[in-house]
Amino acid sequence: MRWRPRGLRPAGADDLGLRHALAGWILPFLVAAMAFLASLSAGGVAGTAALARYWRIGAGAVLTVQVPEPRARLGGVDSPTRVARALETLAATNGVAQARALGDAEMADLLRPWLGRDAERIALPLPALIEVRLVPGAQVPMDLSKRLTAAVPGTLVEDHGPWLARLSGLAWSLQACALAVLALVAALAGGVIAVATRTGLAARRQAIEIIHGLGATDGYIAGRFARRAMAQTALGALIGTVVALPVLAGLADLARPLAGMAEATGPAWEALPAGFWFLLPGLPGVAALIGWGATQATVRLWLRRLP
Amino acid sequence: MIICERVSLSYGEPGRTERSHGPAVLRDISFAVPEGGFRWLLGHSGAGKTSLLRLLTLAVRPTRGHLRLLGTDIATASRKDLPALRRRIGVVFQEFRLLGHLSCYDNVALPLRLAGRPEGQIRADALELLRWVGLEDRLRQHPAELSGGEQQRVAIARAVITRPSLLLADEPTGNLDEGQAERLMQLLRELNRVGTTVVVATHNDSLVQRYRAEALVLDQGRLVAG
Numbered sequence: 001m002r003w004r005p006r007g008l009r010p011a012g013a014d015d016l017g018l019r020h021a022l023a024g025w026i027l028p029f030l031v032a033a034m035a036f037l038a039s040l041s042a043g044g045v046a047g048t049a050a051l052a053r054y055w056r057i058g059a060g061a062v063l064t065v066q067v068p069e070p071r072a073r074l075g076g077v078d079s080p081t082r083v084a085r086a087l088e089t090l091a092a093t094n095g096v097a098q099a100r101a102l103g104d105a106e107m108a109d110l111l112r113p114w115l116g117r118d119a120e121r122i123a124l125p126l127p128a129l130i131e132v133r134l135v136p137g138a139q140v141p142m143d144l145s146k147r148l149t150a151a152v153p154g155t156l157v158e159d160h161g162p163w164l165a166r167l168s169g170l171a172w173s174l175q176a177c178a179l180a181v182l183a184l185v186a187a188l189a190g191g192v193i194a195v196a197t198r199t200g201l202a203a204r205r206q207a208i209e210i211i212h213g214l215g216a217t218d219g220y221i222a223g224r225f226a227r228r229a230m231a232q233t234a235l236g237a238l239i240g241t242v243v244a245l246p247v248l249a250g251l252a253d254l255a256r257p258l259a260g261m262a263e264a265t266g267p268a269w270e271a272l273p274a275g276f277w278f279l280l281p282g283l284p285g286v287a288a289l290i291g292w293g294a295t296q297a298t299v300r301l302w303l304r305r306l307p
Numbered sequence: 308m309i310i311c312e313r314v315s316l317s318y319g320e321p322g323r324t325e326r327s328h329g330p331a332v333l334r335d336i337s338f339a340v341p342e343g344g345f346r347w348l349l350g351h352s353g354a355g356k357t358s359l360l361r362l363l364t365l366a367v368r369p370t371r372g373h374l375r376l377l378g379t380d381i382a383t384a385s386r387k388d389l390p391a392l393r394r395r396i397g398v399v400f401q402e403f404r405l406l407g408h409l410s411c412y413d414n415v416a417l418p419l420r421l422a423g424r425p426e427g428q429i430r431a432d433a434l435e436l437l438r439w440v441g442l443e444d445r446l447r448q449h450p451a452e453l454s455g456g457e458q459q460r461v462a463i464a465r466a467v468i469t470r471p472s473l474l475l476a477d478e479p480t481g482n483l484d485e486g487q488a489e490r491l492m493q494l495l496r497e498l499n500r501v502g503t504t505v506v507v508a509t510h511n512d513s514l515v516q517r518y519r520a521e522a523l524v525l526d527q528g529r530l531v532a533g
Binding site: 017214 | 364365366367368386387389390391392393394398404405406407408409413417418420421422465
C-alpha cells in the first residue's frame with residue numbers, strides 16, 4: 001500500500017512567502033484612507049448630479065408671472081379679476097402642470113428681507129405673483145408672454161431658466177471636480193500599491209529568483225503578488241468605505257435645503273442621493289481591480305531584469 | 308543536446324553594450340555534449356565552472372557566441388520561451404537554494420506545481436523521492452531545521468523530480484557523507500542511463516576516478532580539455 005501522510009499543504013498556497021513580504025496592515029491602512037477620500041468624492045459626484053437634476057427638472061421648471069392690480073376686474077362686476085383670468089389662461093396652456101398665486105403671508109416672506117419686519121403692513125400697490133410649475137421636461141411655451149398680455153394687459157413673465165442653467169452648470173463643474181478627485185485618488189492608490197509591491201519584490205528577491213530559475217513564468221509570479229495585493233486592497237477599501245458612510249450621511253443631511261428637502265425629517269442616510277448607493281458598493285471592487293492591475297504591471301516590469 | 312560555439316560571458320549591467328561589460332569570465336568556449344551524455348566539469352576555484360553552469364541553467368545569456376540547449380538557441384530565444392526550457396533542466400546548487408519558508412515536501416513538490424501537474428501526482432512523486440533520499444520523516448521540516456547534508460538531499464530531490472532532460476549539479480556531494488555521495492552518483496548514473504544528459508561540477512578527484520567519464524576542464528575562463 002502506498003505511503004500517504006496526511007495534512008500536507010494543498011497546492012496554490014504561498015510559494016513566494018508573500019505573507020512575510022507584503023506587510024499585513026500597511027497597505028490596507030493606506031488603501032482605507034484613500035477609499036475614505038474616494039467615498040467622499042463619490043458622494044460629491046452623486047450629490048452634485050442629484051442637485052443639478054433637481055435644479056434642472058424641479059426648480060428649473062418654475063417661472064413667475066407678475067400681475068399688476070390683481071384685484072381689478074377686466075369688465076363689469078361679474079367679470080373675473082385680473083389674477084383669476086391670468087390663472088385661467090395659464091391652466092389652459094400646454095406644458096403647465098400647476099399655477100398658483102402666492103398668498104399674503106408668502107408675499108410678506110418675500111418682502112421681509114427688503115422692507116423689514118412690518119413689510120405686510122406697508123401700503124404698497126403690490127402685483128400678484130403666480131408660481132408656475134411646468135410638466136417635467138417641458139419648455140416654457142414661446143407665446144406664453146404674448147397670450148398672457150392679450151388676456152391680462154400688463155402681466156410680466158419671469159423665466160428663471162437662464163439663472164438656473166448657470167446654477168446647473170455650477171453643479172456640473174462641481175461634479176467634474178469630484179470626478180477629477182476620484183481619478184486622482186485612483187491614480188494615487190495605484191502608485192502606493194506599486195511602491196508596496198516593489199518593497200515586496202525587494203524583500204522576496206531571492207525566492208523570486210529561485211522560483212524563476214525553476215521555470216516559473218512571469219504570469220505565475222505576478223499572479224501570486226496580484227492575488228495578495230487584490231485581497232489587501234479590497235479589505236482596505238471596504239474599511240475606508242464603511243468609515244466614510246456616517247460622514248457622508250452627515251454632509252448629505254446638511255445639504256438637504258439645497259435639494260428642496262428642508263422639511264424632511266427622516267434619518268440622515270436617507271438624504272444620500274440614490275446614485276450614491278450604486279457608486280458605493282463598487283468602490284472595494286474597483287480598488288481590488290486597481291490593486292490587481294498595478295501589481296501585475298509592477299511585477300512584470302521588475303521581472304524583465306531577469307533573463 | 309548542449310552545443311557551445313565560441314561562447315564568452317562577461318558580467319555587467321543588463322542592456323549595456325558589449326564594450327561596457329566587465330572582464331570576460333568565460334572566453335571562446337566550444338564543446339558539445341550529446342543527448343544522454345555525461346560530463347564532469349573540472350577546474351580550480353575561479354576557473355569559470357559556476358559561470359558556465361549559470362549559462363547552462365539559463366541564469367544568464369552568453370555575451371558572445373552561440374549556445375544551443377535542448378534544441379533551442381539561447382542567444383536568440385525569446386524570453387517567454389525560457390520558462391518551459393528551464394522546467395526541462397534540473398539543477399543542484401552548491402548552496403542548495405531551497406526556499407526557507409517552505410517545508411521539505413513543498414520544496415520538492417514546487418517544480419511539479421510550476422509545471423501544472425495534478426496534486427495527486429505531485430504528492431505521489433514528491434513522497435517517493437523524499438523517501439528515496441531518506442527524508443520521509445522530515446516532510447514538514449523547514450530547511451533551517453535540517454543539516455547541510457539533509458538540505459543537499461532535498462535540493463537533489465527537487466532537481467530530479469521532473470525527470471529533467473538535462474541535469475546540472477554544482478558540487479552535489481560536497482555536504483554528503485561517503486554513503487550518500489555513492490547513492491547520489493548511482494542516481495545520476497541511473498538518470499543518465501535512461502537518457503538524461505548530466506553535467507557535474509566537482510573538486511572531488513576520487514569521485515571522478517571512481518566514475519570515469521569525459522571531462523570539461525576549465526582554466527581561467529578557457530576550456531583547456533573536453
